[in-house]
Amino acid sequence: MTTPKVLVVGQPFTRHTGGGITLSNLFAGWDPDKLAVACVDNLFEGNIDTSVTDNYYRLGEKEHKWAFPLSLIKKKYPSGPVTFEERQGGQKSTESTKRSLRVRLIMDYFFPFLQFIGVFHLLSRIVMSDELKHWLDEYDPDVIYAQAPTREMVLFCIAIHDYLKKPMIYHVMDDWPSTIGSDGLFKNYWKKVVERDLKTLLGRTDVFMSISDFMSEEYKRRYGRDSVAFHNPIEIxxxxxxxxxxxxxxxxxxxxxxxxxxxxxxxxxxxxxxxxxxxxxxxxxxxxxxxxxxxxxxxxxxxxxxxxxxxxxxxxxxxxxxxxxxxxxxxxxxxxxxxxxxxxxxxxxxxxxxxxxxxxxxxxxxxxxxxxxxxxxxxxxxxxxxxxxxxxxxxxxxxxxxxxxxxxxxxxxxxxxxHDAREITRAFSGIICSLEGQQALVG
The missing domain is CATH 3.40.50.2000 (Glycogen Phosphorylase B;)
Incomplete structure (x- = not known):
């Protein structure tokens, strides 16, 4: 059985975040030359586990667009393939992990305020730049694996799928859609919008993955889609x-x-x-x-x-x-x-x-x-x-x-x-391999 080339969207391989650890363990043993990652700029502010792969594209200022006035205060990151610097412990990084006062104020106060008044989801988007398209064309993946915990990332995954026209896996780590309409002005409006966008993504998803059996049961009821649960596997x-x-x-x-x-x-x-x-x-x-x-x-x-x-x-x-x-x-x-x-x-x-x-x-x-x-x-x-x-x-x-x-x-x-990684990664890789060569869903 050949190993397909996989494009991972939305989550880097790390050893310090739940999603990153789970991802690293699920793809353990995969050919590094057959993995590539595209994720937003701020996710590079920490150690990246390049033992899995070091083929990364940063969704920077050419893709991650912010509306005025955030365009004036948000830090601009360069777009394109990433070059890593060596760090202790076999990890590599491009940025400092320490949050500045400006970042803390924006993340802890300004963004929550924008969410409350109902405009946060209008202020940023991720687009397909010519540079990103060139990188995707050169890599030419067989399968897309996506983690999309925000509306802008959901829309971006749809755009990636429509451009590549390759089979896609969507893996949900947390029930983030339930938090969208929990408070703030226009909460009911945004809840409906996010549900519509998520259903559009699911319509293009060949394999839907959850993080637990309990989530699979709830998402079957909520969205009418069966999903297979994959949690963090461990090397016993x-x-x-x-x-x-x-x-x-x-x-x-x-x-x-x-x-x-x-x-x-x-x-x-x-x-x-x-x-x-x-x-x-x-x-x-x-x-x-x-x-x-x-x-x-x-x-x-x-x-x-x-x-x-x-x-x-x-x-x-x-x-x-x-x-x-x-x-x-x-x-x-x-x-x-x-x-x-x-x-x-x-x-x-x-x-x-x-x-x-x-x-x-x-x-x-x-x-x-x-x-x-x-x-x-x-x-x-x-x-x-x-x-x-x-x-x-x-x-x-x-x-x-x-x-x-x-x-x-x-x-x-x-x-x-x-939770034995040998069994879980075998099942996980089997699903990915089964998608190679399949025609992508249109949605």
Whole structure:
């Protein structure tokens, strides 16, 4: 079976974002010369995993167009093929990962304001430049694989498909369409527009992929399209190198959260801190809550039991995860957060599962994560947004070694049977190979 040439649209291969990690693992072992990536300018502000491929086209100022007045303040990036600079750890980058004050103000305040008044979706678009067309013609892909989490990217994927006329896969990572009409002026109007555009894209999609079975069920109901779920696959041998087998607790037991902070996470992290403080007060223990995040949240200093560690290299994560006493998968309980994460699966869930460390899930009910954990009993699940309830469950885990062992061993069993990269990547590549030579859908 020959390997088709694949054009990846909308997401670079990385080791620091959920979508990038999932993409890197799904395409692991693919011929680097038969992969190429086209993505927007700001996605290059970080380390790119060029071990998968280094054939990239930046959708810069010739393709990514901003209306006035944003055209005056948005940073202009050059368009075209990208040349990478070497960085430590085998990663390569073209930009600094540190956000400037200008970027923070635009992303955290100005853009949300534009979204609220209902004009954000009118202010930018991605077009097919002559340079991009030349690059596409030279590469001449057999299959298009797209991740499109915004309206402008959906429209761009339609344009790419119509230009290349090649079979296309559309892979959804989060239920971003549900957040479009959640607030702001003209929310109902934009909800209808996005739904129309998304249906147009699905009409051109040969294979529709989701991130979870729960999402597949919902999107079948919502859009009338069947989809196949592909979540983050893991190399079992890599992640079980330091697999925990001893379930006696350390003198200062450690609950580890490793991931991002901000919207959809912070509120639950504060609740966990309060619950850990309560456990320590009532049991006389010294349980630690450690956040391994990019930046240190301001609220940490209010709690003696909360500690902060910076991110560690990807290669060290198996040791870190297995070295903790508990691993935490949290979600916020707000309506906005639930809409975004309801059908998603955390990229690190399988990595946590195979570590052998007991997992605590703290988040709203009726999510793909909670449904999956309950169906296979691989985590301690807390779905009430209550310091008292959470503290009680943590106390129970601290005092019950057999319970810690049971859920940890079950998680390992499920990870090895359902998340093995060898099986998942074989199925994933089989779907792509089956599309080679097919006539593209017209829509």
């Amino acid at each position: 041998d890599f992640w079980k190198k330091y697999q925990r087998t001893d379930y006696a607790l350390a003198e200062c037991p450690n609950i580890l959260y490793a991931g991002r902070t901000g919207l959809g996470i912070d509120s639950s992290l504060v609740t966990v801190a309060q619950a850990v403080a309560k456990v320590n007060k009532e049991l006389g223990t010294a349980v630690r809550f450690t956040l391994q995040t990019g930046t240190k949240p301001d609220w940490i200093d209010q709690y003696d039991c909360v500690y902060h560690n910076s991110f560690v290299p990807y290669e060290e994560l198996p040791r870190v995860f297995s070295g903790a006493d508990f691993l935490l998968l949290p979600y916020d309980f707000s309506d906005q957060a639930l809409k975004f994460i309801k059908y998603s699966m955390p990229t690190k869930a399988p990595e946590f599962m195979v570590s052998g460390t007991p997992i605590i899930i703290f988040g709203p009910d009726q999510t793909a994560l909670v449904n999956y954990a309950r169906a296979y009993n691989w985590a301690e699940v807390v779905t009430r947004n209550s310091v008292e309830v959470l503290a009680d469950r943590i106390k129970h885990l601290v005092q019950n070694e057999s319970m810690r062992r049971r859920i940890a061993l079950k998680a390992v069993e499920v990870a090895e049977s359902r």
